Amino acid sequence: MLKLEQIAVTYPDGTAALNNITLHIQKGERTALLGANGAGKSTLLSVCTGIIQPDKGDVVLNGVKLTKQNRSTVWQQAGVVFQNPDDQLFCATVQEDIAFGAKNSGMNEEQTAQAVQTAVEKLEITHLLSRAPHKLSGGEKRRVAIASVLVTHPQILLLDEPTSFLDPRARREVIDVLANLPVTQLIATHDMDMALALCNRVIVLKKGSVFAQGLAKEILVDEQLMQSAGLELPLCCQKIQET
Amino acid sequence: MPKMQTALGRLNSTEALSEKNTCVHRLHPAVKTVITVIYILCVISYNRYQLNGLITLAVLPFIVMPLAEIPISAIVKRMLVALPFALLAAISNLIFDTKTVFFIKGFAVTFGMLAFGSVIIKTALTVTAVLLLVSTTPFTKLLAVVQAVHLPQVLIMQLTLTQRYIYVLVEEAQSTYTAYRLRAGNVKGVQIRDMGTLLGGLLLRSIHRAERIYNAMHCRGFKGEYPAQTIKKVSVTDIFTLVAALSVLAVLRFIPIAELLGKVLFF
Numbered sequence: 125m126l127k128l129e130q131i132a133v134t135y136p137d138g139t140a141a142l143n144n145i146t147l148h149i150q151k152g153e154r155t156a157l158l159g160a161n162g163a164g165k166s167t168l169l170s171v172c173t174g175i176i177q178p179d180k181g182d183v184v185l186n187g188v189k190l191t192k193q194n195r196s197t198v199w200q201q202a203g204v205v206f207q208n209p210d211d212q213l214f215c216a217t218v219q220e221d222i223a224f225g226a227k228n229s230g231m232n233e234e235q236t237a238q239a240v241q242t243a244v245e246k247l248e249i250t251h252l253l254s255r256a257p258h259k260l261s262g263g264e265k266r267r268v269a270i271a272s273v274l275v276t277h278p279q280i281l282l283l284d285e286p287t288s289f290l291d292p293r294a295r296r297e298v299i300d301v302l303a304n305l306p307v308t309q310l311i312a313t314h315d316m317d318m319a320l321a322l323c324n325r326v327i328v329l330k331k332g333s334v335f336a337q338g339l340a341k342e343i344l345v346d347e348q349l350m351q352s353a354g355l356e357l358p359l360c361c362q363k364i365q366e367t
Numbered sequence: 368m369p370k371m372q373t374a375l376g377r378l379n380s381t382e383a384l385s386e387k388n389t390c391v392h393r394l395h396p397a398v399k400t401v402i403t404v405i406y407i408l409c410v411i412s413y414n415r416y417q418l419n420g421l422i423t424l425a426v427l428p429f430i431v432m433p434l435a436e437i438p439i440s441a442i443v444k445r446m447l448v449a450l451p452f453a454l455l456a457a458i459s460n461l462i463f464d465t466k467t468v469f470f471i472k473g474f475a476v477t478f479g480m481l482a483f484g485s486v487i488i489k490t491a492l493t494v495t496a497v498l499l500l501v502s503t504t505p506f507t508k509l510l511a512v513v514q515a516v517h518l519p520q521v522l523i524m525q526l527t528l529t530q531r532y533i534y535v536l537v538e539e540a541q542s543t544y545t546a547y548r549l550r551a552g553n554v555k556g557v558q559i560r561d562m563g564t565l566l567g568g569l570l571l572r573s574i575h576r577a578e579r580i581y582n583a584m585h586c587r588g589f590k591g592e593y594p595a596q597t598i599k600k601v602s603v604t605d606i607f608t609l610v611a612a613l614s615v616l617a618v619l620r621f622i623p624i625a626e627l628l629g630k631v632l633f634f
Contacts, residue, residue: 173586175582175585175586199587203586204583204586206579206583208579210535211579211583214584215531216506216531217507224587224588224589228588228589228590256382256507257531273587276587276588
């Protein structure tokens with residue numbers, strides 16, 4: 125589904141953000157991208173969507189290599205949910221925001237309305253359609269942001285910290301929503317418990333390189349590995365250790 | 368900064384007013400816009416000494432306000448913001464245009480006084496008309512109207528994004544200010560020497576946010592065209608209301624009702 129081969133990105137100030145990253149994400153997989161602040165998670169997501177052009181290496185999505193010429197079309201296959209929904213929801217109403225991608229993908233009015241309806245029903249936000257995004261709660265904004273991406277039926281969802289800034293209930297709602305989406309997901313997060321609950325595979329980044337990758341239930345309980353990567357065990361594992 | 372909060376509160380309350388469900392709110396936004404524009408044209412079409420016509424036109428907002436359940440205080444408070452500018456513009460009439468028109472119980476009324484009153488009333492009426500329009504029509508529907516009359520896409524996008532992000536900007540400014548106040552000691556407001564740093568920081572954050580929004584737009588296929596706003600069709604009631612309102616305006620504008628009433632009552 126998504127292959128990253130020897131990706132390297134260096135920022136203009138000379139900081140190496142990503143060093144020779146090679147990753148393969150399989151279809152239907154839910155993968156957590158973990159790492160301390162500055163490890164390169166968000167940069168990696170930006171590379172996957174063509175927002176950042178790597179200095180070296182290839183991004184291959186569904187067998188098609190991402191180039192300068194075709195990177196403007198990648199959005200139809202890879203939906204990005206940004207960390208801050210205020211960055212993502214830029215239209216005057218929820219309905220327009222969700223319809224934005226659908227219209228740009230070439231759907232006519234009828235198809236757009238149908239796609240919007242399907243997306244809002246899936247995320248249970250039908251009652252928010254006429255609301256202005258700035259008047260929504262954090263959890264509602266997040267669900268609208270996910271709907272705004274799902275409306276174009278992407279084959280992979282790239283989510284940047286989907287549970288940040290949320291209260292426990294809203295966080296639980298978002299986790300449930302993601303758990304019920306039958307689409308490949310790559311989730312950059314600091315929320316270890318969510319990673320354990322949602323993802324079957326985990327990729328740990330450290331200083332722009334892949335530090336470890338493997339099954340979530342193996343990586344996330346390895347205290348030494350997690351500490352070396354600047355991370356902590358999920359709370360549930362910490363509780364078990366304490367007892 | 369509390370002033371920013373107050374301004375935001377006013378913006379929020381105007382939005383809340385526009386979401387009511389009265390007969391005025393239910394009217395088609397294009398109909399309300401046309402009526403407002405014609406009303407403003409009628410107001411400004413009087414010459415600067417014709418106060419009587421303006422007074423008749425002043426009746427209309429007082430009919431619309433209760434119909435739309437808009438409190439007079441809400442309109443007056445916002446209108447007061449515009450009045451000082453009108454006062455400044457009109458005050459010279461009192462000084463330079465001193466020719467007497469008539470006397471009221473020995474008091475000389477000058478052309479300058481009439482012109483002064485005319486400017487103030489015209490400002491009050493036009494601002495009231497616009498305030499009534501925005502208090503009875505959600506911003507998105509107004510945008511749909513301007514889009515329907517083919518206002519440039521860039522302008523519509525600017526208006527939409529400004530309305531969407533003004534709240535985010537104020538929130539960011541508020542948190543920056545709070546952080547400043549908590550460490551600034553007993554100073555009042557923002558000191559001049561810190562102003563540059565605060566505004567510069569806000570500008571940089573705005574630029575970064577704009578970049579992220581642009582990326583988000585690109586990630587959903589933005590190619591420079593903003594989607595058209597949807598607008599409902601004009602109903603028979605809308606057309607009837609439009610015709611009725613324009614007829615009333617025509618009568619008020621072209622028939623000197625105040626003079627006729629005066630003649631009937633006093634002669």
